[in-house]
Amino acid sequence: ELDDVTLGRVIQMVQADERPSEVLTHQVLRGSRGRHVRPKTSGQKRYVDAIERNVITFGIGPAGTGKSWLAMAMAVKALQAKEVQRIILTRPAVEAGERLGFLPGDLMAKIDPYLRPLYDALYDMIDTDGAQKLLERGVVEVAPLAFMRGR
Template identity: 55%
Template sequence: MAIGALTPPPTESAPREAQIEFSDNRLLIDLCGEYDRNLAMIEKALDVQIARRGNQLVIMGGEASQKRALEVLQALYDRLQAGRTVEPGDIDRELRMDTSARDTGARDGDQLEMFKGGKVEIKTRKKLVEPRTDAQKAYVQSLFENELAFGIGPAGTGKTYLAVAVGVSMFIGGHVDRIILSRPAVEAGEKLGYLPGDMKDKVDPYMQPLYDALNDFLPGKQLAKLIEEKRIEIAPLAFMRGRTLANAFVVLDEAQNATTMQMKMFLTRLGEGSRMVITGDRSQVDLPRGVQSGLQDAERLLTSIPKISFNYFTSKDVVRHPLVAAIIEAYEADSGRA
């Protein structure tokens, strides 16, 4: 068990230090990482210095940064004690999450679990998926709690990935019978007609991000069988017309490229026992000039309706390469000047 505490107030000549002690040296080695790379990541993020002394880690820096470093180190050590690994993404998640806002209750225990510190994990067949920011955590909770949820924000914030993960979790838990994933097949400078093959061959490239997400959560053979049995469907938005989607987990991705009429058509497909998630990025509309985005209309018209949740992401929630967040911020700043 780890014990963390601030040392007595330093003298003027001594730097301020905090210490945390770990009983299992083998886990401590894993916590530090190869060539102490895990510690280096925490040092850079929190502007502290971390030194190892036997089975203790000593943190030097500002008091608030020391306290945060202690929390992160303890959380990562708890993870190792539970038999999990510590990867860069796990460190990034602990650094991003606001510990003061974590809750302690459990919701839908067989699908979503609240672990120590109020962490959320989504169970799929291939991996456990954990939100890496507070906005992602709130989004995942809203997907379990609401029959209709919107996830709106820039690329790389996990909107679609987490929605598909929740859909797979609900499917394998028996809460829905089908997963239906859809996107508008809107051309973004490319012409569908020039692509080789039949209609499926032409639209599949537009659906590839959805296939990629499913491949992360389900074994390949099982996924292929479920698609063949139509228990998992991936189809362009136009193919949803005339259907009633009952007992299904339904995701509409890239919803900013749906027209107002398409969005209304899709939303009214919601059937008994179903959940529906709409994801989109208002800054990436590929509709022809003068055509109103259905996502913007849905925000305007549905915000006040109970049991419909709207979840928003910013560049701070980007979990891709750090440069992606910087690129998004640069474009946002430029559009603000226009």
């Protein structure tokens, strides 16, 4: 189905001399709700291609551009294909220049809002029960970046 947003993206791709068919038909994964996970822009397609080609990929861009969501899709795809045995999801526990300070609760309660987008993406890719089992067994681990030293 071609909606106004998709049509706008297609027009931008054509104007930039890119091929919309190469971008919009690249399926990364079929999510838990039957929804196809695929890049929506040529930038997202380049990001997915970089993840496929490289062991480490840095995605830099504004909030809401699909960096975490597409990275999660690629990680789940690799796990399902048995290319990896575990997924460790990490991100900074605070925004640049901020401190956790005296927020109430234990460490996990303090950092949960920063890790929430990773959980949301995981539950988009894998059904709730399956995701919970992977988390309980340690196949998928979510940790703040500050605790990743030496791992």
